[in-house]
Amino acid sequence: MSVINLNALGVTLGDPLFRDLSLTLSKPDRLGLIAANGRGKSTLLACLADELTPTTGEITRARGLRIGHVKQSLPAEALAVTLYDWVLAALPGEQADYESWRVDVVLDDLQVPYEFQHQPLGALSGGWQRAAMLAAAWITTPDLLLLDEPTNHLDLNRIAFLENWLSERPRDLPMVITSHDRAFLDATTNRTLFLRTEGSRVFQLPFSAARAALDEVDAADARRLANDLKKAQQLRQQAAKLKNVGINSGSDLLLTKTKQLAERADRLEAAAKPAHREHSAGDIRLTNSGTHAKALITLDDLTVQTPDGQRLYSTGQKWITPGDRIVLLGANGTGKTQLVRMIQQALTGGAEHIRCASSVVPAYSDQHLSQLADNDTPLALVTAASDIGDQPARNLLAGAGIKFALQDTAVKALSGGQKARLAMLLLRLRNPNFYLLDEPTNHLDIEGQEALEAELIGQDAACLLVSHDRSFLRAVGNRFWWIRGRRLEEVASADAFLSSEMGAG
Numbered sequence: 001m002s003v004i005n006l007n008a009l010g011v012t013l014g015d016p017l018f019r020d021l022s023l024t025l026s027k028p029d030r031l032g033l034i035a036a037n038g039r040g041k042s043t044l045l046a047c048l049a050d051e052l053t054p055t056t057g058e059i060t061r062a063r064g065l066r067i068g069h070v071k072q073s074l075p076a077e078a079l080a081v082t083l084y085d086w087v088l089a090a091l092p093g094e095q096a097d098y099e100s101w102r103v104d105v106v107l108d109d110l111q112v113p114y115e116f117q118h119q120p121l122g123a124l125s126g127g128w129q130r131a132a133m134l135a136a137a138w139i140t141t142p143d144l145l146l147l148d149e150p151t152n153h154l155d156l157n158r159i160a161f162l163e164n165w166l167s168e169r170p171r172d173l174p175m176v177i178t179s180h181d182r183a184f185l186d187a188t189t190n191r192t193l194f195l196r197t198e199g200s201r202v203f204q205l206p207f208s209a210a211r212a213a214l215d216e217v218d219a220a221d222a223r224r225l226a227n228d229l230k231k232a233q234q235l236r237q238q239a240a241k242l243k244n245v246g247i248n249s250g251s252d253l254l255l256t257k258t259k260q261l262a263e264r265a266d267r268l269e270a271a272a273k274p275a276h277r278e279h280s281a282g283d284i285r286l287t288n289s290g291t292h293a294k295a296l297i298t299l300d301d302l303t304v305q306t307p308d309g310q311r312l313y314s315t316g317q318k319w320i321t322p323g324d325r326i327v328l329l330g331a332n333g334t335g336k337t338q339l340v341r342m343i344q345q346a347l348t349g350g351a352e353h354i355r356c357a358s359s360v361v362p363a364y365s366d367q368h369l370s371q372l373a374d375n376d377t378p379l380a381l382v383t384a385a386s387d388i389g390d391q392p393a394r395n396l397l398a399g400a401g402i403k404f405a406l407q408d409t410a411v412k413a414l415s416g417g418q419k420a421r422l423a424m425l426l427l428r429l430r431n432p433n434f435y436l437l438d439e440p441t442n443h444l445d446i447e448g449q450e451a452l453e454a455e456l457i458g459q460d461a462a463c464l465l466v467s468h469d470r471s472f473l474r475a476v477g478n479r480f481w482w483i484r485g486r487r488l489e490e491v492a493s494a495d496a497f498l499s500s501e502m503g504a505g
Helices: 042-049 083-087 093-098 101-109 126-138 158-168 180-186 207-249 252-271 336-349 378-385 392-400 416-431 446-458 470-476 495-502
Strands: 002-013 014-028 031-032 056-061 067-070 142-148 175-177 191-194 201-203 295-302 302-307 310-313 315-318 325-329 354-356 360-363 434-438 462-467 479-482 485-493
Touching: 002 302, 014 042, 014 056, 014 310, 031 180, 031 207, 042 067, 067 126, 067 201, 067 446, 083 101, 101 126, 101 479, 126 142, 126 446, 158 180, 158 495, 175 180, 180 207, 180 302, 180 470, 201 207, 252 336, 302 336, 310 485, 325 336, 336 354, 336 360, 336 434, 336 462, 360 416, 378 392, 378 416, 392 416, 416 446, 446 470, 462 470, 479 495
Parallel strands: 031 175, 031 191, 067 142, 142 175, 325 462, 325 479, 360 434, 434 462
Antiparallel strands: 002 014, 002 056, 191 201, 295 315, 295 354, 302 310, 479 485
């Protein structure tokens, strides 16, 4: 039974985001919605939720359909409200008066700790804010659940919880989920929509299998394009020969045939559409300046502490050598980011128990992209990081997916995805031989994540990275350090850690 039908739907906001999208969403569907940053995922969800009117086309909803829409972030006015009161306010007025007990049930179901329930949302982490939004949507008993980047700000343990929670919802509850977490999509979806400006594609498969099917379809489209253009060229060559013969012989029949061949060539060329190519994250082109040092970084039994001096763990003797792509594993609060910061401090000013080779050229990015000053512009940052002129800098920014109109805009006005692409460009300009990356895939779309993976591996770049993205860390890592208890241990793979955090691995 269908709950929503889309017919030739299109949205234009300045530029077309998508057009001619037709789709039927039925009760068993768990649809993964895939597109590059800024290409219309959240816009389509808003259309489905009847919060935005599409530019063209029609949406038909089942009578009385209740929709729960979990957006990417809370509105500013919610930050002063307690988590409990925010969820309570989602109930209709009469229910809120007499059925407040339902809030306790939902928050217990979502395992929200009691001590967080009566704190202002602005005082809570992004992960618990997302739990509040999910609770507010779920308490309305929706017939359709729309989830916009639900894993943002979640650690692996909460991602595992969310996967299990979604799997326990009624099988006839349809969902539409946008996410850049490929493993999460595989675990939670059974259909996939690749949203494109034109020619969106739907597959009855979860993400990874759907992506493979999409690649085959795109390859077939590319072959068909090449064949059509080749046929058109052959027709034009035949037409040119016939035209010469017709003119020399004075044959009207041959001249008519010439015109028919040219018209067929025109139709073939007009119908031939270029194979789709996603330009999501722009060009991520990392570099490796190389070094002859045997060890880039040496940890001499370093003790990692909290900012107020409490001991977390000791590292033992550890080395980072050229070509090592080390993934730092550990539960939230164990001190992963603290170690990354200590190494960064050692690289910039020296530190006890951390030795850095003199040839190390580091590039550092933290999970909040704090290396990007809010009031700087992308153009100013790029020109300051390199000795190139204004126009080459603009070309680099355009290649990284930062449009000309945004290049003189303050960084604070950019989206998370735009900031992430800018940060990757600035790393590249340092021509480093060691990358120190804390959650580098935050805000990067799937195409951007895959591009970063390919560059780190292809450049044989040395790096130490922290990531909650299972697909990314498994693809990139060739060494793994696990903060287990009070020690930093080297392990053969991430599998045991992921199993401990997620249950199913």
